Amino acid sequence: MSSPSLAVDRFGDPPPGARQLARGITATWWYTLSAVLFIELFLVLIWALRVFVRPGDVVAPLVVGAGGLVWWLSTVLLLSGYRRGVQGEPVALWTRVVPFALAVAFGVASGVIADSWLFAVTPLAQSLALLLWPRGVRRRVVVFATIVLFILAFIDGMRGTVDGGIPGWLPSFYAVLIPAMSVSSLWWWDVLVTLDRARASEARLAATQERLRVATDVHDLQGHHLQVIALQLELAERLMARDADAALEQLRAARVSVDEARQGTRDLATRFRSVPLGDEVANARDLLSAAGIAVEADIDVDADAAPASALGPVIRETTTNVLRHGAGSRAHLSLRRDAGTWRYEVTNDVVPGAERGSTGSGLDGVRRRLAEVGGTLEVREQGDDFTVIVAVPEAESRPAAGEGER
Structure with missing residues (x-):
């Protein structure tokens, strides 16, 4: 039987790796949001400083700075709507109308105060770039907005509203490039969402095929x-x-x-x-790690060929023992093929000085089941380490002749 996709387990549920990928997508979104907001905040800062250097004008820096912060906060609504739109969720109209109204108001106010056409149009151009456009349209919007902003920056320079020299032109060029920089950050988010959808489709296809x-x-x-x-x-x-x-x-x-x-x-x-032994050991490792135990795992590349019926209960029982009786600090899992025998070994630390009596009815039951298939179970105690070693003949992992051909 072919193994199912790694994106889905035998019951059609996403494995821990898929859940980690989902968490990674959420984290990437917050990185994207932070990047776009930082770009805009830096733009507001240099605009406010540009107006502040003018002598005798106290109101202009206050209007540009305070209005810029309001516009900056309003773009969070646009970005939130962008994320919901990419994920196929409905987007409320007011989450677009309010940011656009604030962008126009801030643009007009800052443009009049700074006497700059570039200041007046940049907030609106940035808001347009943050909308979720159909495929191919956003590229045209960004290119058109960049060209318009570049022309307006050139007009401001010809009118003398931009200080001469490279330092005076840097804020203007930054404003011209801000839509493209913001969209490039959103593009990475789009790529990751596309990959996640492909993973989900693969998971559903694997479950359907199974x-x-x-x-x-x-x-x-x-x-x-x-x-x-x-x-x-x-x-x-x-x-x-x-x-x-x-x-x-x-x-x-x-x-x-x-x-x-x-x-x-x-x-x-x-x-x-039945679950392949490689997956059993991986599940045990994930469970112990989730409990705060530092786990090292050594799994043979052919672990799925090991006898699941014999070793599966051993792995589950020993994992339970580590959680119940271990000190909760470290554990080592090993599943290897050795001279015609599959050998599973688990070592964990125990509470120092703790009383150690019987190994428990669980391991005794496992020992009896192993004896029926010619396997052995050995328990070792060395210092603060407790080790369980299980050996099962390799022949036990091979199906009997004619099995599955009824």
Whole structure:
């Protein structure tokens, strides 16, 4: 049986790695939001300083600075709406109208105070760039806005509202480039969302393929046996009046077919529910790490070939023991193939000076199950370390001849 996608487990649920990816997308959004807000805040700062250097004017820096902060805060609404729109959620109209109204008001006020066409248009151009445009439209909007801002900066320079020299032109060029810089940050967010959607699609496809495979196996198994049982019962019905013994034989054969169908269904369910040993060890590692234990894991590349029926309960029981009886500081897990034997070993620290009596009924039950398949369980105590070593013959991991071919 082929392994399902890493993006989905055998029950169709996303594994811990998928949840970590979702958390990573959220964190990336906050980075993107912070980057755009920093770009705008820096623009407001240099505008306020540019107006502040004018002698005898106290109102202008206050208006540009305070109005710029209000406009800066209003862009949070645009960015929030952008995120919801990318994720397919409805966006309220007021979250766009209010920021645009504030952008126009701030632009007009700062443009009049600073006597700058560039100051007047930049807030509106930035707000337009932060909208969620259809594919291909946003690029045209940004290019058009950048060209317009560049022309307005050139006009301001020709009118003498921009100080001569490179230092005086730097704020203007920064204002011209701010839509492009903001959109480049949003582009990275769009790429990550696209990758997340591809992962989700892969997860759903893998789950669908797994369900289809199981449905096909059940159909083939039950269909074959039910057809045989129907023929056997029909034959028994025909023989009942002429040859009762022969009819009875057919009834017995039908009962055997029922038992075979039932056993085949049970075997199929067992194969579907079983978890590869590599995943078992990985799950144990994640569980211990979530409990605050420093975990080291050494897993053989062929770990999925190990006998899950024998070692699976061992891994789960020893993980429970580490959580219940360990000191909660460190643990080491190992699953290796060694000279025809699969060897699983778990070592954890224990509370110093603690009383250590029986290893517990859980490990005793595991020892009995291992003995039935020729495996062994060994417990070692060295200093503050408690170690459980399990060895199972490699032949136990190979299916018996004809298994799965019923």
